[in-house]
Amino acid sequence: MNENIDRVDNPIIKIENLSIAYDKDKFAVKDINVEIEKNAVTAIMGPSGCGKSTLLRAINRMHELYPQIETKGDILLKDENIMDMSTIMLRRKIGMVFQRPNPFPTMSIYDNVIAGYKLNGIKLKKNDRDQIVEESLISVALWDEVKDTLFKKGSFLSGGQQQRLCIARTIAYKPDVILLDEPTSALDPIATARVEDLLVKLKKDYTIVLVTHNMSQAARISDKSMFMYMGNLIEYGNTMKMFTNPRNPKTEQYLTGKFG
Amino acid sequence: MSSATIQYNTRSDYRKRKNRLFYWLVIAMSAITVSPILLIVYKLIIQGYKQINWSFFTKVAPNTLEAMTANAQGEVIPGGILNGITGTFLIVVMAAIIAIPVGIMIGLFLYENQGKRFASIVRDISDILQGVPSIVLGLIAYMWVVKPVTHGFSALAGSVALAIMMLPLIIRSTEETMKMIPTSLKEAGLALGVPYYKVILRVLIPTGFSGLSTGILLAISRIIGETAPLMLTTLGSSAVNWDVTKPTSAIPLLVWEFYNDPNMANLIWSSSLFLMGFVLVLNIISKRIAAKQNR
Amino acid sequence: MKSDKIFKYLLFSASFLVIIVAAGMVFTLSSGAIPAFKEFGLKFIISNQWNPTEGRESYGALPFIAGTVITSVIALLLCIPLAFSTSLFIAEYFYKKRVAMFLSTMVDLLAGIPSIVYGLWGFYVLRPFIVELGLSPQGYGIFTASLILAIMIIPYATSLSSEIISMVPNDLKEAAYAMGATRLEVIFNVILPNARSGIFASFILAFGRALGETMAVTMLIGNSNIVPTGLFQTGNTMASVIANQFGEADGLKLSSLIAIGLILFVITGLINAIGKLIIKKLA
Secondary structure (H helix, E strand, O other): OOOOEOOOOOEEEEEEEEEEEEEOOEEEEEEEEEEEEOOOEEEEEOOOOOOHHHHHHHHOOHHHHOOOOEEEEEEEEOOEEHHHOOHHHHHHHEEEEOOOOOOOOOOEHHHHHOHHHHHOOOOOOHHHHHHHHHHHHHHOOOHHHHOOOOOOEHHHOOHHHHHHHHHHHHHOOOOOEEEEEOOOOOOOHHHHHHHHHHHHHHOOOOEEEEEOOOHHHHHHHOOEEEEEEOOEEEEEEEHHHHHHOOOOHHHHHHHOOOOO | OHHHHHHHHHHHHHHHHHHHHHHHHHHHHHHHHHHHHHHHHHHHHHHHHHHOOHHHHHOOOOOHHHHHHHHHOOOOOOOOOHHHHHHHHHHHHHHHHHHHHHHHHHHHHHHHOOOOHHHHHHHHHHHHHHOOOHHHHHHHHHHHHHOOOOOOOOHHHHHHHHHHHHHHHHHHHHHHHHHHOOHHHHHHHHHOOOOHHHHHHHHHHHHOHHHHHHHHHHHHHHHOOOOHHHHOOOOOOOOOOOOOOOOOOOHHHHHHHHHHOHHHHHHHHHHHHHHHHHHHHHHHHHHHHHHHHHO | OHHHHHHHHHHHHHHHHHHHHHHHHHHHHHHHHHHHHHHHOOHHHHOOOEEOOOOOOEEOOHHHHHHHHHHHHHHHHHHHHHHHHHHHHHHHHOOOOHHHHHHHHHHHHHHHOOHHHHHHHHHHHHHHHHHHOOOOOOOOOHHHHHHHHHHHHHHHHHHHHHHHHHOOOHHHHHHHHHOOOOHHHHHHHHHHHHHHHHHHHHHHHHHHHHHHOOHHHHHHOEOOOOOOOOOOOOEOOHHHHHHHHOOOOOHHHHHHHHHHHHHHHHHHHHHHHHHHHHHHHHO
16 A cells, blocks of 8 residues: 555545546546545545546546446445445435536526435425425525525526535435535635635535645645545645645645646 | 839729629628518418408318309308318327427437447438428328328328428437536436436426427427328318328318319418418527527 | 336337338338339339320339429529528628528528418419510429529528538638738638538538429429420429329329339438538538
């Protein structure tokens, strides 16, 4: 095992010998072994094309949407291999938020929050539904802004509000882990700050893994950081430690802006 | 030196004149292009409005004798095109019922299998089907339905011909509509643990609803005025008919009958006007829906 | 998961239907045409006899093939300058302006007019006009049919051409303008070379439309089963002979009409395939 990759105290996800190839022998992720800490924010960094999004998507098997993909290795969620789970069950336990806010345009704000239940045909009592919507919107700090317009279309919200709505939609399902793929790259600085605050608060109840190309964002909100380069995991450990004292020269070059 | 400058100037004048001339040529030619539509609509309205009255919609087409008597006495021809309206309705609705679900499914298949070999073969064949002349589709429906199934001319046979005509249009518009929906919406659904087919049925189709309905309306407006395939399949009928295995009239078939009977000449224009009006309304509605979506 | 599989299987089977329909059409037309080809062989295509008299039955498709090709070619020639100008109007001179939107809506409406309405208008307006000009005593014939065909196919050529023209990159045009080129020079030296094959394809597809048009042509061409030798002679096309003679047809005559349908199917199929191939290469 690479000595620049630290172990964690309380892992919820264990990634073992994970390799992913989009085309034959074109590896996007190369033999990665890493653990993810429970109730923490883990940031995945690296230059574009380093495989960070692929790694993130592999954690709830969204990467399988591309045809001709080959995956080797295992990912364990609470010691259960996700490759053996149905994607439907897996994605309820591991939710995902995307780069661009993508509320369902045909649904109201209310329906967007409970979309996971609605689309899966899970019937809820009205009281339960109302409670889930309210709690979820409160936890993403959107409740006060939208409580009077719950039955309007979500697409009328600002970009930052839409992204928080998408997070609410994910946590409405009470997943164990939330994956975020550059969640603030389409947002302005003020909206970004609000989402960042939110993520820090959410780690009390959820495990958060986010991909970011923004180093200062990783420094601001993450507890653990991964640095990837050309499909390899170069370094992993406490964020503070990595930013102040990177062990691998590549990490240092990246963090000091020599490439990326 | 000075002669070179002068030459340059004249040349430049010549180029400018040519440029100007072409500009006006384009405008003139474009005006010629659109003039037929205005002339046709004008002719239809001027000649057709007289016959459009209450009985036009509530009575079946008159026979030659009735028309001749009315003409001789200088009266408006009695009767209407009710048998045509009900027939067109029956034939088109049945064609839509056959073509729309299948067309949408195939469109979804093509969208889901971009770049795959089988899908691209299906797409190519569908494109070629779109170019098959409608009269040939009439022949096909005659041999597939009239002869072996209904043992005689029937509304069903006409619907089959028109359904084959609609199919490629629906397939294409479904695929194009689906392609315009951002993939992030599909991903959002899947990331919530929603099964694939539910994502398609409950997220993608509602999102693309206006695109799909535009495509359907345009496809209907394309087939509603078709005459040639119906001549070979539904034949026509002088009474209102709701039996799909029996010969049935349709508005364009009535126009054809009126055209072939000198006594009925006055009814040609009103029926054409009605048909044309219907096509225009369908076109305008679908444009409205499309414009609303793009906003 | 299981319903996912069923769903995918359903979509796949629906798609298979397209292939079955297409293959079925080829099969049905071919088997229906066999008696005619058996009886007349290659002569079916090169003979200009069309004689339904019992006992002396003889059918040849040459007059109809000739009529179809001649009317469609003339229609295409008439259509090219008009459709090209209109697409320049829509996609270049007045691109995205109100008047261009209006024009393109009008052109779309032109595509929406049923064939039989074109036929009526041609019969009652165009034909008397031709008579008045003294071009032909009755007004029927190849030229009248071609004229109405040209009007009918203009929208198909125009909508595709204008789309292709509007896709020519702006910076190319600007580069030419920056060197002092006039608009006309930009059109012929930048836009045309770039959009050439797309415009060509749009005319091929329009030509394919013209080949298969039935009603309007039937009402104007005069329906005489001879190989036309002049612009103002009457003639007949493959589509219109099927429409006209199908009603009372059976036996050998029916088979001959189906054989004509098969020839029409193959020709339009080929023309369309060529057009789509060019467009596919562009994308």
